[in-house]
Amino acid sequence: MIIGGRKEYFPRDDASMHRASGEELQRIAEEILKAWPDAASAIPAKGDPSSFFFVEMLTSVPGVLTPATSVTLLGDAVHAMTPTLGRGANLAMRDGAMLGRHIIHVAEGKAAVAEALNAYEGEMTRYAFQVVRESAAMGQRLIGQDPLPE
Numbered sequence: 001m002i003i004g005g006r007k008e009y010f011p012r013d014d015a016s017m018h019r020a021s022g023e024e025l026q027r028i029a030e031e032i033l034k035a036w037p038d039a040a041s042a043i044p045a046k047g048d049p050s051s052f053f054f055v056e057m058l059t060s061v062p063g064v065l066t067p068a069t070s071v072t073l074l075g076d077a078v079h080a081m082t083p084t085l086g087r088g089a090n091l092a093m094r095d096g097a098m099l100g101r102h103i104i105h106v107a108e109g110k111a112a113v114a115e116a117l118n119a120y121e122g123e124m125t126r127y128a129f130q131v132v133r134e135s136a137a138m139g140q141r142l143i144g145q146d147p148l149p150e
Helices: 014-019 022-033 088-107 113-143
Strands: none
Touching (some): 088 113
């Protein structure tokens, strides 16, 4: 189907994708990868149709966090994204390392807990939400992911 001048492979409602058979999903995969290099585009057609199933992936929408007082988030809990860039686990490890550096300041008496958490969250949201947007943009190009709101 053509929507807005762009070829769409997915029905507009998730319920119909959940009901699709393995054969239908295999055909969708073949169509999506048709323009890819031969080594990649040939893979779905060679697969067992019963191995195709719908997987729903969600992306967080970047926003502004409420100032932290004693609890914070890291990794997918705050910046979940589709795997199109393959950077989610790396970001979670980066978050943990940076959070640890900020918590050391609390242990050394150089910062209060809320101050350390807010410093961490300010840094983390700058780099992580940029990666979420990059991943979503790649997902739009490669797998038909819906765009993120501005």
